Amino acid sequence: MGQARHRYFIFETAAGFCGIAWNDSGVTRFHLPAQSAAATERGLLRRSADALPGEPPPMVVAAIAAARRYFRGESVDFSDVNLDLGEQDPLFTAIYAATRALRWGETTTYGAIAKSLGTGPETARDVGQAMAKNPVPLIIPCHRVLAAGGKVGGFSAPGGADSKIRMLALEGHDLAPPPPAQATFGF
Structure with a gap:
């Protein structure tokens, strides 16, 4: 049996348990x-089956500390976290780079990312696919990418769109549906 290529660590935040995996x-x-x-461990190992538990090195400790601050509602910049996303389709690489440039409290749409890449509107679907396959959500902040018209759109993380809404609320966005205009009909 060979050495595992990845290590992982499960940690608690104000929002629940997160997991992180890394290599050298x-x-x-x-x-x-x-x-x-x-x-969290089951979810993480579904996509990193060869990972073994491990003590995080300093670069990962820093990412964990940043994630904990994020879920406490502090403005956090993850741009200094080293990533190894392996071989990616060049389009997905460009999509992830554009998404990673989004800062705390900033949102965009699938279509706007497609346009920023100099591609046609049909690429918005590819942007959506890239977001769904994002291996490092939060670090590549796919929750900041919305559907057309500023609608929430999908979210493949635990809790689905509700998690996306909560994360955006931490950053000052209120995307919850408005209260009904009329609570009763009076009959």
Whole structure:
């Protein structure tokens, strides 16, 4: 049996248990909060089956500390976190770079990212696929990418679109549906 290429660590935040996996080159996976450490570990290992538990090196300790601050509602910049996303389609690489440039509280749309890459509107679907396959959500902040018209759109992390709404609320965006205009009809 060969050595594992990845190590991982499960840690608690104000929003639940997160997981992070890494190799010598950088962070390879990030799992957004789940209600239990076991659920986070299962989710992380589904995509990093060869990973073994490990003590995080300093670069990963810094990313963990930043994630904890983020889920406490502090403005955090993850741009200094080294990533190793392996071989990616060149389009996905460009999409991830554009998404990673989004800062705390800033949002955009799938279509705007496609346009920023100099591609046609049909590429918005590719942007959506890249977001769904993002191996390091939060570090590449796919939660800041919205559907057309500023609608929430999908979110493949634990909790789905509700998690996306909560994360954006931490950053000052209120995307919750408005209260009904009329609570009762009076009959």
